[in-house]
Amino acid sequence: MPATQSPRARRKEDARARILAEARRIVLEQGFGALTMRRIAEAAGYSPAALYLHFASREEIARALGSAGMRALLEALEEAGKVADPLARLKALALAYAGFARAEPDTYRLIFMEPAFAAAALGGKDEAGAAAFALIAGVFEELAAAGRLRAGAEPSALALTFWILVHGTVSLKLTCSAFLAPPEEVLFASALDSFLYGMLRTEPGQA
């Protein structure tokens, strides 16, 4: 591939990026429901039909936003993944995950709560999603290697349960915030405590 693309391809890429940037801004400012082809077009300085020269459909734009969101989530998790102690790292990962969902609720919905997108994001196609899960799974493998898991506890199953726990909390908080009054910190403290107690060979301590 050439070091610098042809000016053609370059401008095409610019157009895609500008469209996605405006789309993202609209979602952040007005919610996913306001993401309209006509609105995107006007914001990006195009006619509605021009968007179809760069994206096949509104769904493809949404999918691209979801992909970018997943990469942002991965970055947040990687930052939290630097914590040394495995148990403290789990809590940091949970809080980073919840922080992303709170900062960009519509993006989180798009990635993990819409039928069409989640499958694509996690079905193996999206490498950021795979990397994010690997980050979580790594903690449990580390714990297993250190012999800190109770007998019969499988690291991959625990990682899945951890993710289910965090996603369950976040997703209910997103849709039933009235019912799920306590903040994530409290919910996680309670949920992770039960989880860690059941998982570990020894008591989790106060990490």
Place this chain on the structure above:
Amino acid sequence: MPATQSPRARRKEDARARILAEARRIVLEQGFGALTMRRIAEAAGYSPAALYLHFASREEIARALGSAGMRALLEALEEAGKVADPLARLKALALAYAGFARAEPDTYRLIFMEPAFAAAALGGKDEAGAAAFALIAGVFEELAAAGRLRAGAEPSALALTFWILVHGTVSLKLTCSAFLAPPEEVLFASALDSFLYGMLRTEPGQA
């Protein structure tokens, strides 16, 4: 209130019921996305405008469907709630919950995964939702009364965690079925084991 309503009110109620029945059929057969005012109207033998004499909006129809779905979920949970042993009852409740979501995925989405409805369903207004949660909370209070919970474990917090675990599993299964390959039974066995280990004073046994 009169034992039998006036024929006026009676026909009005019939119309409402017929509209809701057709709406439910459309959701079950073609998914929530196919729930269109014009489609409902045609199925119920009305013009589109006539629906607005019985419901304020499409959203109100959807809300009514969600309410009915919540009552159906409550019935399923009540059936599972008859199991005598508390731990076996928890597993039965989880499987009944997952069974409802598998049988009516669009209804489950509507109740617990759509922004506008979940709040109304669980914000205290929906008594079926409150009863369903009380059914779960009761198990943990029963365990607490029997002194089977570990020190410091609060029944209401455990009930919430249990619900989060089950909902997290079900909702991810609904959106990321490709990634969450194992059936609910396996997922629950793993997740509930960790949970129960952490919750109980003694080991959970093989309930």
Place this chain on the structure above:
DNA sequence: TTCATAAACTAAACATCGTTCATGTCAATC
């Protein structure tokens, strides 16, 4: 420089959506 060709873009339209409004119809009441 000129011209042909392909890419980029637009204006207008199509089908569909939720919703509203003026109009009509028909049964119950005075």
Place this chain on the structure above:
DNA sequence: GATTGACATGAACGATGTTTAGTTTATGAA
């Protein structure tokens, strides 16, 4: 029998995503 009010409709309005046909613009060769 006339009147009133609930019930229902047809036609429309403003949006939506998307397509088509036509127009402008940039590119690469003569």
